[in-house]
Amino acid sequence: MVLDGPVKRRQLLGGVAGTAGLATLTGCGLFGDDPEPAPAPDALQPVLDEALALAAGYDRAAVADPALKVFGDDHRAHAAELAKLIGATLPSAAPSAPAAGNSKAALRKAEQAAQKTATAACKTAPAERAGIVGSIAAARAAHAEALR
Template sequence: MRMSDAGHTRRRVLGATGGLAGAVTLGGCGLFGDDEPEPAPAPDPLQPVLDEALALAGAYQRLAVTQPRLAPIAEAHRAHATELAKVIGATLPSGSAAPSAAAVPGTVAALRTAELAAQKTAVAACRAAPAERAALVGSIAAARATHAEALR
């Protein structure tokens, strides 16, 4: 049964209409951003405290070669990094791959300056942290203040 002189049958018109509707439906999926990847989650607020712990541990370890009294402080920073990583669900770098370890210059005076700056970061993080994280971050802030005094 012909619908017009152009040769379109009802079956052909319905098939084309159905195909067009399907194409619009599938093509429209991306119009509202549904197929875009989710944005990356924001970094954990304690990540800077963790990064500084790793950097300080590396810096202390480098100086401990010539000043062994600094080795226990390096170990304390590694312990802080381990606990922070557990809390925020981060994976620590292996071995000497600690990020930013070279960011702290290799003198005691520079190490003290870095320790004081890191202590301020920890204090700010402690103030902003929920109760279940505040005790850990507060103890790290206190340890960093003590480390800075030990470097006088």
């Protein structure tokens, strides 16, 4: 539409004023419909992602070597407590973190990498989280030792 007359300009201005008035009336409501910026992920989210990825890796490896199942159970226990601690819901599907390989060597490497993550998280964790993350770091190191 081409705005070529005073009436139409006034209408337009009125429309703009009307919109401004609405915005004033509803306060920030007009902008409140915008999606909230996503909250920053919890510092322990990567530790949780790795626990899920390792649990899945051991599940696959346990098909050929059932003795490996207990390690996956440890990681599942870690994931459950971490999820409760940070208020995350555990995914029922495959984890988003890259899945660990199935071979013992690949799992051992994944344990060592995951131990590093947990160790770093423990060093900066607030007092009430230091114990749980510390135990997880130690468990991952022990798993890596057991796979030697």
